[in-house]
Amino acid sequence: MHPQYYEAGDTLLQSGTVLPGVRLAYAVHGTLNAARDNGIVYPSHYAGTHDDNAWNIGPGRALDPEKYCIIVPNLLGNGVSTSPSCPPPGMASMDFPAVTMLDNIRLQHRLVTEVLGITRLALVTGHSMGAQQAFHWGALYPDMVERIAPFCGSARTSRHNFLFLEGIKAALTADAAWAGGHYAAPPVTGLRAFARVYAGWAWSQAWFRERLDMQVLGLPSLEAFLTHAWEPHFLSKDANDLLAMLSTWQGADISANTHYDGDFHQALAAIKAKAIVMPCRTDLYFPPEDSEIEVARMPDAELRIIPSIWGHMAGGGLNPADATFIDTALIDLLAR
Missing domain, CATH: 3.40.50.1820 (Alpha/Beta hydrolase fold, catalytic domain)
Known part of the structure; x- marks a missing residue:
């Protein structure tokens, strides 16, 4: 819409x-x-x-x-x-x-x-x-x-949620290509790291224990889960947008x-x-x-x-x- x-x-x-x-x-x-x-x-x-x-x-x-x-x-x-x-x-x-x-x-x-x-x-x-x-x-x-x-x-x-967000923020901003927010092209390495750190938090331990990534999503491995079901979403986003919303969330x-x-x-x-x-x-x-x-x-x-x-x-x-x-x-x- x-x-x-x-x-x-x-x-x-x-x-x-x-x-x-x-x-x-x-x-x-x-x-x-x-x-x-x-x-x-x-x-x-x-x-x-x-x-x-x-x-x-x-x-x-x-x-x-x-x-x-x-x-x-x-x-x-x-x-x-x-x-x-x-x-x-x-x-x-x-x-x-x-x-x-x-x-x-x-x-x-x-x-x-x-x-x-x-x-x-x-x-x-x-x-x-x-x-x-x-x-x-x-x-x-x-x-x-x-x-x-x-x-x-x-x-x-x-406070615990705040720390989780600090972790994904650090993963993104550690990419030299982020350049303090002055990037000319997307900091892809940082966005992938952001997604991978985030992936272990969004779903529960039991969800992975029951292998729902394989049974429901039909993916053959955890690596496939990351590359097909999780990374693409964040690679489609602007890095500074993600950080701006993250700041709103933390506060x-x-x-x-x-x-x-x-x-x-x-x-x-x-x-x-x-x-x-x-x-x-x-x-x-x-x-x-x-x-x-x-x-x-x-x-x-x-x-x-x-x-x-x-x-x-x-x-x-x-x-x-x-x-x-x-x-x-x-x-x-x-x-x-």
Whole structure:
């Protein structure tokens, strides 16, 4: 689907830097009803675009475009919205400023309210960094968001998750061809290293123990898994875009703003939305234990653990059983 663009103009970031000429890319499935109360926000995840959320949208599903208006905004830095690879005129790729989750949510709020005229959202949902955005929507606009359904994500990036991201960042930037971000051609060696370090984290130990890379994907070896199922995705991305989104991910924290001044428990308690939080039992960087802590502090939240060995990828729509689990939870939540 070709995206639409919200021309947001010069935008003051949380850092105090002004990012000029911001364009927020987004896709819309369905139409707003007369009351404008059937809007759902479903943001993109790390290294993904609006198209990567399409698996979870369709007639007969919870996110049914015949019932709801589903808005899929693209993260700043993802290569479709304003990013290092498509910076404002006059800005070099390596000069792209740090963007926070708060910056993204404020921009999405402007789109939803100023362009689409929505004052109340039926749901905000998402996978991974999309889940983090759902938590942020709930904490930053508690009177606007009726429900949130984050899956395979967290309200803030854990210290362990931060370290994992440092590892993949180091693998990419160690390539001399990256040249401090001043590369003339893609730093292929660094991108391959990035992908290989990442591959062991996205899927669970049990997934590999059961040889699902061979049984489900039909690949003859782990090397084939890396070269055919994992590396191509990251080789298609811009290195500085990956690093920009990674920075946003590392800093994600619903309390890291002037609303809550770092009081994480207060920020969780402020989420009024009805919530179903869905971690995967085997997710290596968004583990259920973190979700249990978050749900315990939220006023109207239920924890539903995805009983899958697909790890973080349980939230990606690749395994039909996991997709059904998520869809069922969304149906239940939207019925409340």
